[in-house]
Amino acid sequence: MSRFQPITFFNRHPAEEQAQYKLLPFRFTPLDDERYVATNLAGEYRLIEREPLQKLVEGKLSATDPRYVDLRARHFLTDVHSKMAADLLAIKVRTRHERLSEWTGLHMFVLTLRCEHACPYCQVSRQSEDKESFDMSREHATKALALALRSPNPAIKLEFQGGESFLNFDLMKFIVLRAKEENAKLPVPKDLAFVAATNLAVVTDEMLDFCGKHDVGISTSLDGPRELHNKNRPRPGGDSYERTIAGIQKVRQKLGRTSASALMTTTAASLPHVKEIINEYLEQEFHGIFLRPLSPYGFAMKTKFYRAYDAARWLQFYDEGLDYIIELNRQGVEFLEYYSATILAKMLTSRDPGYVDLMSPAGIGIGGVVYNYDGTVYAGDEARMLAEMGDATFKLGTVNDSFETLFTNETLLQALDESFAYSAPMCHDCAFEPWCGADPVFHWGQQKDFVGRKPDSEFCQRNMHIFKGLIRRMEEDTFVRQLFTRWANLC
Amino acid sequence: MDPYLLVEFDSKAFSLLAVQKACHRFSNLASFEVQVRSRDGQDFILVTALPLAAKSESGLEHLAKQLRNEALDQQLREQIRVQTEGVRNLILAHAFSKTGLISPDGSPPAA
Numbered sequence: 001m002s003r004f005q006p007i008t009f010f011n012r013h014p015a016e017e018q019a020q021y022k023l024l025p026f027r028f029t030p031l032d033d034e035r036y037v038a039t040n041l042a043g044e045y046r047l048i049e050r051e052p053l054q055k056l057v058e059g060k061l062s063a064t065d066p067r068y069v070d071l072r073a074r075h076f077l078t079d080v081h082s083k084m085a086a087d088l089l090a091i092k093v094r095t096r097h098e099r100l101s102e103w104t105g106l107h108m109f110v111l112t113l114r115c116e117h118a119c120p121y122c123q124v125s126r127q128s129e130d131k132e133s134f135d136m137s138r139e140h141a142t143k144a145l146a147l148a149l150r151s152p153n154p155a156i157k158l159e160f161q162g163g164e165s166f167l168n169f170d171l172m173k174f175i176v177l178r179a180k181e182e183n184a185k186l187p188v189p190k191d192l193a194f195v196a197a198t199n200l201a202v203v204t205d206e207m208l209d210f211c212g213k214h215d216v217g218i219s220t221s222l223d224g225p226r227e228l229h230n231k232n233r234p235r236p237g238g239d240s241y242e243r244t245i246a247g248i249q250k251v252r253q254k255l256g257r258t259s260a261s262a263l264m265t266t267t268a269a270s271l272p273h274v275k276e277i278i279n280e281y282l283e284q285e286f287h288g289i290f291l292r293p294l295s296p297y298g299f300a301m302k303t304k305f306y307r308a309y310d311a312a313r314w315l316q317f318y319d320e321g322l323d324y325i326i327e328l329n330r331q332g333v334e335f336l337e338y339y340s341a342t343i344l345a346k347m348l349t350s351r352d353p354g355y356v357d358l359m360s361p362a363g364i365g366i367g368g369v370v371y372n373y374d375g376t377v378y379a380g381d382e383a384r385m386l387a388e389m390g391d392a393t394f395k396l397g398t399v400n401d402s403f404e405t406l407f408t409n410e411t412l413l414q415a416l417d418e419s420f421a422y423s424a425p426m427c428h429d430c431a432f433e434p435w436c437g438a439d440p441v442f443h444w445g446q447q448k449d450f451v452g453r454k455p456d457s458e459f460c461q462r463n464m465h466i467f468k469g470l471i472r473r474m475e476e477d478t479f480v481r482q483l484f485t486r487w488a489n490l491c
Numbered sequence: 492m493d494p495y496l497l498v499e500f501d502s503k504a505f506s507l508l509a510v511q512k513a514c515h516r517f518s519n520l521a522s523f524e525v526q527v528r529s530r531d532g533q534d535f536i537l538v539t540a541l542p543l544a545a546k547s548e549s550g551l552e553h554l555a556k557q558l559r560n561e562a563l564d565q566q567l568r569e570q571i572r573v574q575t576e577g578v579r580n581l582i583l584a585h586a587f588s589k590t591g592l593i594s595p596d597g598s599p600p601a602a
Contacts, residue, residue, distance in 0.1 A: 090585035455519035
């Protein structure tokens with residue numbers, strides 16, 4: 001005898017045509033002139049036209065309506081046949097927010113502000129190579145490490161940043177070795193991971209041997225083909241591209257094929273070349289690309305690179321890139337776009353991949369924290385970039401402060417509280433809220449407001465467009481739906 | 492005076508909050524004044540919209556249509572909110588129970 005109910009059980013309709021159902025909480029946002037995207041409390045979505053939506057809300061949706069069973073199965077309504085709906089929904093909501101109870105897992109150490117590149121879009125205002133006063137000291141690193149290991153999160157990632165992180169390689173070594181030593185002394189050692197953000201230009205064999213031995217992953221920058229990359233990322237000798245590619249190959253030889261990841265930044269010069277950029281990533285045997293706009297911080301603002309294109313133009317670039325990647329997959333070339341995949345994981349599963357910009361409550365402080373070269377602690381990478389521009393709003397304190405003092409900092413709590421999208425104007429009613437983020441640093445930087453006026457927000461404009469575009473592509477094409485489902489489960 | 496837009500909403504069909512939210516949605520296009528007025532003993536909500544950038548007559552008409560549709564959506568959202576408030580609070584309380592993130596009296600969790 002089967003342990004499961006037959007399929008007819010799950011397809012049962014109430015006896016009467018006019019069903020007696022109760023609504024469960026859901027939100028809706030127009031997708032186009034006819035259809036709405038409706039999301040339940042756990043972020044599962046369904047498309048629905050205006051007329052059945054009105055009927056559903058007014059309690060007039062017929063039990064024989066083909067949408068009825070589906071809406072019940074997706075927890076938009078509950079009737080006598082779905083007594084567990086509220087409990088199941090609660091479990092999904094809890095799963096989606098499970099990261100909250102784990103607290104900060106990403107701890108970024110700015111080892112130095114020195115850098116031999118002179119990228120005009122640099123978001124951290126690098127310093128010239130010889131100014132060692134912009135290096136982090138061992139004393140500060142030791143205190144920062146103690147704070148990182150104090151986090152209740154069972155998995156801690158230490159990310160080394162710059163400037164160029166390898167220009168202070170001695171400190172990187174010191175932190176890795178000490179972290180392992182201190183971690184081993186904990187009653188319950190944490191799952192430690194290391195990653196170094198680097199342009200790879202100054203990396204030597206000795207450095208990579210150390211990284212290989214201690215599992216330090218490498219995250220580099222690759223903006224596209226030679227000409228574009230070297231234009232975006234000038235350095236003495238004009239050979240950034242050559243050094244990056246040689247570096248990637250060396251990393252793969254010494255650390256393994258999956259140890260190198262790369263990030264691109266979109267400048268105005270990149271805009272007409274999205275296919276060439278993607279082809280470069282394929283050429284270098286990466287499995288995907290993160291199509292990333294410039295952020296409004298540091299030199300990107302000073303040099304006016306940030307304002308060189310608007311959100312609409314970047315979205316055109318992103319759309320063109322995403323469609324090209326879909327076509328590549330259709331031809332059998334497996335390749336993914338990471339930002340889309342992150343959103344799809346939120347759309348199509350109950351997991352939250354924990355991407356800081358798309359977290360609500362915001363990821364600042366509780367998703368990631370930065371220990372700057374001078375011992376100052378910031379509530380995230382963008383927070384320190386803002387501080388380099390003279391606005392220290394998101395400074396939590398210094399490494400001399402206690403863990404409790406830093407993380408109960410009034411500014412942090414106020415920003416988290418005020419920007420919580422669930423209760424922010426417009427976000428509260430938005431069907432995309434379960435997939436979106438609060439990003440108080442961006443909105444503070446742009447509008448001097450933690451919440452931000454969403455009708456004027458580029459963050460909102462960009463993400464709304466992307467959410468709608470992903471849904472439209474999935475709804476129109478079975479192949480894309482299958483592809484996106486795969487991406488959602490990879491991320 | 493620059494061209495402006497007047498849109499009336501029946502107070503029996505629309506709540507003030509729904510109209511206010513609809514106006515906020517387009518606050519990147521116009522500045523809005525929302526007033527509750529009375530005519531022949533019947534309340535209505537009067538919205539005056541001053542476009543932030545000059546708009547043609549057809550542009551103003553389009554904004555009026557968008558505003559009316561958005562108000563309809565907002566009113567429907569309000570209906571959902573009212574109907575589901577109890578169960579929403581129940582689900583959220585259940586979801587975050589036993590996580591240490593909330594305590595029965597609402598005080599912060601123990602360190």
